[in-house]
Amino acid sequence: MSTQTSRTTTDAVPSQREHGSPHHGQHTAPAGASLPRAVLSEWTKLRSLRSTWWTLVIALGLAVGFAALLAAVVSNPDAQQPQGGPGAGGLADPVGIALASSTFSTLVLGVLGALVVAGEYATGSISSSLMALPRRWPLVVAKTAVLVGLLVPFTLVLSLASLWVASLIYGDAATVDWASSDTWLAVLGNCAYLVAVALLGLGLGLLFRTTAAAITVLAAIVFVAPPLLGLVTWDWVVAINDHLPGVAGSSLASTTGGTLGTGEAWLTLLGWAAVPVLAGALVLQRRDA
Amino acid sequence: MIEAQHLVKRYGAKTAVDDLSFTVSPGHVTGFLGPNGAGKSTTMRMVVGLDRPTSGSVTVNGKPYAEHRTPLAEVGTLLEAKAVHKGRSAHDHLLALAQSQGIGRRRVAEVIDLVGLHDVARKRAGGFSLGMGQRLGIASALLGDPATIILDEPVNGLDPDGVLWIRTLLRGLAAEGRTVFVSSHLMSEMALTAERLVIVGRGRLLADTTVDDLISSASDRPVVVHSPQAGELGRLLVSAGATVTDVEVGELLVTGTTAARIGEVAAERGIVLHELHTERASLEQVYMALTRDSREYTTDEPATGARAGAQDGAAQQQEVAA
Incomplete structure (x- = not known):
């Protein structure tokens, strides 16, 4: 193709221009951006990634697997149980022990939360998302809504499956009282803990924008901080350590209570879930994409 | 229609865009030309609200971008190749964008066919070649059937077929009466595609003109x-x-x-x-002369004879076509 012919073609275009119309298709005008549409769009994004489903499979597998393991260990009559073991009255908190298996899944779901945002920064698709929703905050609301909408039923299944598997393995060592409201409150508390950590991941993803940074901080808060802070006896450090998400989670996911009272534990989880997301939304609103 | 007024963007001490005012009108392909680092991408990002101007303002189709109710139906943008999640299929990427604006599923299928990605639409975009990624980017830009189309270096890294395809597509879109604003650092490519030119260097406006006027403005033709x-x-x-x-x-x-x-x-x-x-001055020569002082990284090239310059231009054009 020679340069000369192409120039000629360019020159020929203006004569056709007057006959064109600005819109070539016969489409009805799109309805416009709205919050429900943003939620639908985010749901399409989340469900269309294999990593979403792998993450859920891994979280479920880990929770149920560790529930079985913990149940087997505590119900083994030969084992030396320092506390909570099968003594005269059986296990003190069989529900709490079974649900403690979820701890390993929190990190997995936190990573899912982080990926919802940081994955977009990593691939550059965040610019597509922000050009579709230039007001930006609806993007955060939609991502939050979709993550919560997916994880509330999922963590319910995860918690019940863990508890059920554990109850089968306890055998004579303990029984899970399915009729007790305490059992169901513990299950709900466990769900809240898992969802809160996922939202913490989402907030950290918004704040740090890279998967590596978000996951590192998430792991530090969920796994690394508790044993390290536990070594320090200053009052304010103890206070912080008592209000980490894991402590609040285990206080709720139990039939015998924990470090924090019920109300304080719920508020603590709410804080870990909401504050980073809100801060992240503010930062997103102000920062160049 | 894009109207930029006194746009300024500073990053710390560095001024990326410096008091840039220009208008891009419908019905033409307008080339946005400048050496690498001239502020073209930054300007385009400010047009679609991704970056906030330090001062000044810019409107698209009469409003700031973020105030449009259905932004994708007003402005279609291709910023960088593959602004797509690698794990998501082309179809799902476009569907999610469409759903956010209430654009129908039928339009998604339509743009997939339009850019020729039908056979790979359900495959993960991470495996796409540069050319396929660029086609997907074009599909995203056309999804809302927008009156204004903004493309940042759309032919970068494309094979000759892809270059020709984009060139034809852009001219067609302009012929339909749309505003087409396309950046490039290659004068040779713009000479083949654009009628109007906005030329920038070091963030400042160097020329806002037509291709023909630019050529005739050249003095001392050999x-x-x-x-x-x-x-x-x-x-x-x-x-x-x-x-x-x-x-x-x-x-x-x-x-x-x-x-x-x-x-x-x-x-x-x-x-x-x-x-x-x-000799008719080549656009390449005029462009080089215009931007000589504003190129970020200049090689110490001797003042080449006009013919040598023309050959450079031809060589670059062949490069694009090769």
């Missing part, structure tokens, strides 16, 4: 002379104050005088001329 007595003619012209380059035996490239004057000199001495014509 004259090509073919003569069996080229040596003698050359000496005469030099003594008359012109600059003469021997291109090859029997061919001279003369600057600093006119074709008429060369003809007169030859006639006075009875020198035979086989050819005498004034």
Whole structure:
């Protein structure tokens, strides 16, 4: 193709221009951006990634697997149980022990939360998302809504499956009282803990924008901080350590209570879930994409 | 329609865009041209609200981008290749974008066909070639059937088929009466695609003009002379104050005088001329001259003769076509 012919073609275009119309298709005008549409769009994004489903499979597998393991260990009559073991009255908190298996899944779901945002920064698709929703905050609301909408039923299944598997393995060592409201409150508390950590991941993803940074901080808060802070006896450090998400989670996911009272534990989880997301939304609103 | 008024973008001490005002009107392909680092991408990102101007303002179709109710139906944008999640299929990427604005599923299928990605639409975009990624980007840009289309370096890294496809597509979109604003650092590519040019260097406006006006603005166009007595003619012209380059035996490239004057000199001495014509300045030369001071990384190139410059231009065009 020679340069000369192409120039000629360019020159020929203006004569056709007057006959064109600005819109070539016969489409009805799109309805416009709205919050429900943003939620639908985010749901399409989340469900269309294999990593979403792998993450859920891994979280479920880990929770149920560790529930079985913990149940087997505590119900083994030969084992030396320092506390909570099968003594005269059986296990003190069989529900709490079974649900403690979820701890390993929190990190997995936190990573899912982080990926919802940081994955977009990593691939550059965040610019597509922000050009579709230039007001930006609806993007955060939609991502939050979709993550919560997916994880509330999922963590319910995860918690019940863990508890059920554990109850089968306890055998004579303990029984899970399915009729007790305490059992169901513990299950709900466990769900809240898992969802809160996922939202913490989402907030950290918004704040740090890279998967590596978000996951590192998430792991530090969920796994690394508790044993390290536990070594320090200053009052304010103890206070912080008592209000980490894991402590609040285990206080709720139990039939015998924990470090924090019920109300304080719920508020603590709410804080870990909401504050980073809100801060992240503010930062997103102000920062160049 | 894009209207930028006194746009400024500073990053710390560095000014990326410096008091840039221009208007891009419908019905043409408008080239946004400048050396790498001239602020083209930053400007485009400010147009679609991704980056916030330090000062100044920009509107698209009469409003700031973020105030449009259905932004994707107003402005279609291709910023960088593959602004797509690698794990998501082309279809799902487009569907999610469409759903956010209430654009129907049928339109998703339509743009997939339009860009020729039908066979791979359900495959993960991470496995796409650069050309396929670019086609997907174009599909995203056209999804909302927008009146304004903004493309940042759309032909970068594409094979000749892809380059030709984009060139034809852009001209077609402009012919339909849309505003088409497309950046490039290659004058040769813009010369083939655009009618109007907004040229920037170091974030400042260098020219807001048409391709034709730009060419005719070029001064001191060289004259090509073919003569069996080229040596003698050359000496005469030099003594008359012109600059003469021997291109090859029997061919001279003369600057600093006119074709008429060369003809007169030859006639006075009875020198035979086989050819005498004034060269049309190549856009590449004009562009290089315009942006010489604003290129971020300049090689110490000697002031090349006009013919050499023209050959450079031709070589670059071949590069694009190759």
